[in-house]
Amino acid sequence: MRAAVIRGDASRARAQDSMSDSVRRIExxxxxxxxxxxxxxxxxxxxxxxxxxxxxxRVRVYVDDPQQRGRAQRARGDDD
Incomplete structure (x- = not known):
């Protein structure tokens, strides 16, 4: 049970890192x-x-794929 919790924590940490990277890249x-x-x-x-x-x-929505490390794509028709 303890190993599953540690793996879950590591997965959440990677997700948080990718979100932070996306924010920095788009900014x-x-x-x-x-x-x-x-x-x-x-x-x-x-x-x-x-x-x-x-x-x-103007508010724009971008979708970033952290695995591609390329330029984020603007989501067409999804602006608020």
Whole structure:
């Protein structure tokens, strides 16, 4: 039982690190203010959905795949 708890803690720590990395990467590339970040699961992958407010006050949503380490993709039709 103890080993399962330790593995769960390690998995949560990796997820938190990937979310932090996504936030930093999107802040750098958009120069916007991050409003929220959440985990989502799509096509068997764990993704990070990040809401950003740009300098004109418009809110945009980006989806970042932490395993690709590439540029985050803007979610079309998902802006608030």
């Amino acid at each position: 750098r590339t958009t120069r916007g203010r991050v409003l929220s970040v959440e985990r989502m699961h799509s096509d068997g992958r764990d993704l990070n959905r990040v809401k950003v407010m740009d300098d004109s006050g």
